[in-house]
Amino acid sequence: KRKREPAPVHFALNNAAVLIQRWYRRYVARLEMRRRCTWRIFQSIEYACEQDQIKLHNFFSYLMDHFTPSSSKERDFISRMFVSGESFKEAELEKYCDYESMEVPDSYTGPHLSFPLLPDHATTLLEAFKRKQQLHARYVLNLLHETRKHLKQLPNISHVSTCYSEEVTVCGDLHGQLDDLFLIFYKNGLPSPSKSYVFNGDFVDRGKQSLEILIVLFTFLLVYPNEVHLNRGNHEDHMVNLRYGFSVHGRKILKMIQNVFCWLPLATLIDQKVLIIHGGISDTTDLDMLEKIQRHKFISVLRGKKRKESNRNVEIQEIIGESKADASAAEHDAASSPSPQPQPAQAPSMTNRLEFSKWVRQMVQEQIERCRQLVDSESEEEELTYSSFVSMTDLNAPCWTRQEEWKQILDILWSDPMPQEGCRENTVRGGGCYFGPDVTKKILEKYSLQFLIRSHECKQEGYEFCHSRKVLTIFSASNYYEIGSNRGAYVKLGPDLVPHFVQYQANKTAHTLTMTQRISRVEESAFRALREKLFAHTSALISAFKAYDKDGTGRITLSNWATAVESVLRLGLPWRMLRPQLAHSMADGMLEYKSWLEDLAMEQQSQEHIQSGLLEVIYRNRSNLETIFRIIDRDHSGLISFEEFHQTWKLFSSHMNIELTDDGINDLVRSIDFNKDGNIDFNEFLEAFQETEFNSDCQKASNWVPSLES
Amino acid sequence: TGKENDNEYTFHESFFCFSLFLFADRVVAEIEKKVIEAFEVFDHECNKTVDVREIGSVVRSLGCYPTEAELQELLAEVEEEEPTGYIHLEKFLPVMTRVLLERSYQPIPEDVLLHAFEALDENKCGYLTKEELVKYMTEEGEPFTQEEMEDMLSAALEPETNTVCYKDYITLMIVDDV
Numbered sequence: 001k002r003k004r005e006p007a008p009v010h011f012a013l014n015n016a017a018v019l020i021q022r023w024y025r026r027y028v029a030r031l032e033m034r035r036r037c038t039w040r041i042f043q044s045i046e047y048a049c050e051q052d053q054i055k056l057h058n059f060f061s062y063l064m065d066h067f068t069p070s071s072s073k074e075r076d077f078i079s080r081m082f083v084s085g086e087s088f089k090e091a092e093l094e095k096y097c098d099y100e101s102m103e104v105p106d107s108y109t110g111p112h113l114s115f116p117l118l119p120d121h122a123t124t125l126l127e128a129f130k131r132k133q134q135l136h137a138r139y140v141l142n143l144l145h146e147t148r149k150h151l152k153q154l155p156n157i158s159h160v161s162t163c164y165s166e167e168v169t170v171c172g173d174l175h176g177q178l179d180d181l182f183l184i185f186y187k188n189g190l191p192s193p194s195k196s197y198v199f200n201g202d203f204v205d206r207g208k209q210s211l212e213i214l215i216v217l218f219t220f221l222l223v224y225p226n227e228v229h230l231n232r233g234n235h236e237d238h239m240v241n242l243r244y245g246f247s248v249h250g251r252k253i254l255k256m257i258q259n260v261f262c263w264l265p266l267a268t269l270i271d272q273k274v275l276i277i278h279g280g281i282s283d284t285t286d287l288d289m290l291e292k293i294q295r296h297k298f299i300s301v302l303r304g305k306k307r308k309e310s311n312r313n314v315e316i317q318e319i320i321g322e323s324k325a326d327a328s329a330a331e332h333d334a335a336s337s338p339s340p341q342p343q344p345a346q347a348p349s350m351t352n353r354l355e356f357s358k359w360v361r362q363m364v365q366e367q368i369e370r371c372r373q374l375v376d377s378e379s380e381e382e383e384l385t386y387s388s389f390v391s392m393t394d395l396n397a398p399c400w401t402r403q404e405e406w407k408q409i410l411d412i413l414w415s416d417p418m419p420q421e422g423c424r425e426n427t428v429r430g431g432g433c434y435f436g437p438d439v440t441k442k443i444l445e446k447y448s449l450q451f452l453i454r455s456h457e458c459k460q461e462g463y464e465f466c467h468s469r470k471v472l473t474i475f476s477a478s479n480y481y482e483i484g485s486n487r488g489a490y491v492k493l494g495p496d497l498v499p500h501f502v503q504y505q506a507n508k509t510a511h512t513l514t515m516t517q518r519i520s521r522v523e524e525s526a527f528r529a530l531r532e533k534l535f536a537h538t539s540a541l542i543s544a545f546k547a548y549d550k551d552g553t554g555r556i557t558l559s560n561w562a563t564a565v566e567s568v569l570r571l572g573l574p575w576r577m578l579r580p581q582l583a584h585s586m587a588d589g590m591l592e593y594k595s596w597l598e599d600l601a602m603e604q605q606s607q608e609h610i611q612s613g614l615l616e617v618i619y620r621n622r623s624n625l626e627t628i629f630r631i632i633d634r635d636h637s638g639l640i641s642f643e644e645f646h647q648t649w650k651l652f653s654s655h656m657n658i659e660l661t662d663d664g665i666n667d668l669v670r671s672i673d674f675n676k677d678g679n680i681d682f683n684e685f686l687e688a689f690q691e692t693e694f695n696s697d698c699q700k701a702s703n704w705v706p707s708l709e710s
Numbered sequence: 711t712g713k714e715n716d717n718e719y720t721f722h723e724s725f726f727c728f729s730l731f732l733f734a735d736r737v738v739a740e741i742e743k744k745v746i747e748a749f750e751v752f753d754h755e756c757n758k759t760v761d762v763r764e765i766g767s768v769v770r771s772l773g774c775y776p777t778e779a780e781l782q783e784l785l786a787e788v789e790e791e792e793p794t795g796y797i798h799l800e801k802f803l804p805v806m807t808r809v810l811l812e813r814s815y816q817p818i819p820e821d822v823l824l825h826a827f828e829a830l831d832e833n834k835c836g837y838l839t840k841e842e843l844v845k846y847m848t849e850e851g852e853p854f855t856q857e858e859m860e861d862m863l864s865a866a867l868e869p870e871t872n873t874v875c876y877k878d879y880i881t882l883m884i885v886d887d888v
Binding site: 012013014015016017018019020021022023024025026027028029030032033036037040418419420514515516558559562574575576577 | 739740743744747748750751752754755756757766767768769770771774775776777778817818822823825826827829830846847850851852853854858861862864865883
């Protein structure tokens with residue numbers, strides 16, 4: 001099929017041009033493919049993380065529901081995990097989170113707030129944060145109290161009209177990225193009587209300045225209550241914060257924040273025509289119900305979603321890391337009847353780790369049996385348990401169940417649009433649903449709306465339409481995955497309700513890079529994250545590879561490699577496309593998997609004396625570990641006692657179904673510098689494992705000078 | 711004895727053909743998996759279709775270097791009888807698999823690429839001026855769009871001299887293109 005080039009000069013020129021163009025177009029296509037793959041990598045890892053969070057939560061729920069402590073010490077230990085979820089009565093809250101007794105020392109050079117707040121306070125605050133100053137805890141608490149008081153008066157659905165202010169500006173996820181908020185205010189102007197803003201949730205988590213963002217938003221909310229509107233996002237949720245790292249700054253502040261989040265409105269309506277919610281909708285979304293429910297009862301919306309029996313079984317087995325063999329062995333040992341009945345839980349002492357973990361497994365297994373029987377017999381109703389984080393004092397809802405109310409909120413905060421018609425469970429996130437264009441049409445018609453604005457999903461250009469421009473996603477955290485990964489955007493609506501977009505990127509350097517360089521850097525970051533994930537599953541990968549290598553040659557085909565990796569990681573990624581950047585094949589097209597995994601391990605290992613098996617476990621479960629640690633550190637001081645540390649590990653190992661020897665734990669402890677007073681600064685501990693990432697980030701940072709676009 | 715030999719030969723022959731078939735089947739299966747993977751990356755609606763304007767990207771990211779004309783020929787094979795603007799996987803898969811098996815649209819080796827640039831460099835000075843490159847790329851061969859031209863210039867052009875040292879440019883691109 002290849003043409004023979006004829007001799008004349010012009011033809012030669014022409015063919016040279018064709019050749020170059022041909023080559024260049026192939027290059028660009030490849031670049032586009034790499035960009036899309038990179039995006040898929042980041043997104044699938046992010047959503048897998050959210051799923052993990054739900055699994056962990058489910059595990060603790062079971063533990064909490066079915067663990068009968070045999071001593072006050074045990075009771076104390078486990079109940080600590082969930083006490084922080086309770087909602088407080090007004091008086092209790094005032095007393096508990098009292099700030100008036102807190103003195104602001106003379107040495108404090110940060111901004112001072114007095115109430116009621118004035119516009120000057122807001123601008124002073126912005127200037128202070130730009131100078132990297134912090135707000136004193138007293139003022140933070142005071143602000144939170146006042147915010148809560150204000151939010152309590154607001155309805156579940158805020159109403160905004162474009163006749164009072166010329167335009168409304170809607171912003172999406174900020175995720176603790178204060179620079180983006182600064183950029184928005186710089187480009188668009190501060191909130192004012194002539195400038196309305198709607199912030200559509202996910203103000204916190206992942207970025208480093210979550211508290212600052214809250215302070216700024218709440219301040220403007222109080223200064224301009226008619227012009228600033230906040231919607232709750234799925235990250236304005238206690239359990240999610242624990243996971244993603246927002247639980248710092250002391251117990252009082254955290255407690256107050258929990259009690260402010262639950263009072264955030266759920267939605268905003270512009271001119272009764274445009275509905276703004278954080279996640280999305282479902283086919284059962286009912287705005288009338290949403291307007292009437294007591295939204296503050298739902299401190300945390302996160303809880304396990306009921307699935308079909310087979311899925312649930314698998315999920316539960318994953319949580320306790322139990323293989324089928326173990327389960328049947330345990331049942332056998334327990335000498336229980338074919339259908340085990342719930343026995344009074346006699347918890348062994350937690351100091352005998354082996355006994356305890358065996359007991360935990362047994363308990364959970366028994367629960368599975370019970371649930372299986374329950375599932376067979378009934379409807380969609382899920383039983384409420386202690387761990388549902390809903391205040392039980394006030395059970396009376398008008399004419400619908402707590403269950404239905406909870407689903408309404410969950411759908412609003414967690415759902416994602418999908419291209420196909422219908423409405424199905426959002427199994428990727430673990431909460432909410434996927435809704436199709438028909439659902440959008442139905443809900444828009446039902447309430448005479450023109451279109452929806454939502455956030456919740458990172459978009460390359462900062463915004464994206466779908467469902468024939470009936471659903472707009474707006475995302476305001478630029479460079480979300482990595483510098484250069486995406487732009488942020490905000491949208492302005494005038495009385496004609498025609499959207500106008502402004503895009504930005506809060507890092508000047510991103511603009512000076514060529515397309516290739518930008519894609520390469522983001523790609524590098526994505527692959528690093530992916531290799532880390534691969535390493536974390538080393539043991540499972542080896543088993544999977546060995547299944548294809550019965551002769552023990554240490555080699556497998558590339559095809560089998562791709563299949564095996566997907567079966568272990570289950571990220572739904574195009575592994576054959578990604579393979580060249582992950583693993584080298586030999587000349588005969590085979591892959592030496594053992595040396596490949598060793599190479600991965602070498603890249604990850606930052607400390608030599610820790611057993612690599614332990615390191616792998618830690619890596620795989622680093623986020624889980626952080627969550628568990630934060631729960632254990634009740635006063636959020638960053639310190640846990642040595643004893644608590646050991647107990648945490650024991651609990652952790654029973655959860656992860658791995659045997660951690662006391663020696664292994666001691667080695668770990670010794671390799672990190674602990675002061676000798678029996679307290680562990682676990683932030684340092686976790687830092688130690690972030691070192692490799694941290695170091696390379698530092699190197700990259702030194703090459704760039706981050707600054708705001710100006 | 712001749713008869714026996716005939717039978718043995720037939721047996722070996724058919725055994726050989728059968729093994730070839732099995733082997734070929736595995737190879738084809740693997741190629742199909744690759745094609746499906748690449749296709750799905752551009753299947754935004756998750757319904758086994760790709761916008762016709764993006765099919766070129768799919769074909770090229772599978773390692774092929776077709777000209778625009780060759781791509782059009784390919785499209786003609788995979789489009790619906792009444793073109794809908796979308797290409798369906800079930801039509802694309804067998805055609806693309808055949809393309810990969812036949813190794814059509816071979817990659818361009820570095821030295822051939824260099825010769826192509828040299829052919830445009832009339833004065834043999836080792837570089838092209840911005841004007842020269844733009845003229846050739848937008849007027850000759852299968853002309854670039856303005857966007858394509860700007861993209862190429864952003865990476866290839868040395869702003870101080872307004873020239874493209876094509877040898878360096880090729881090296882840069884080859885390295886980047888993992």
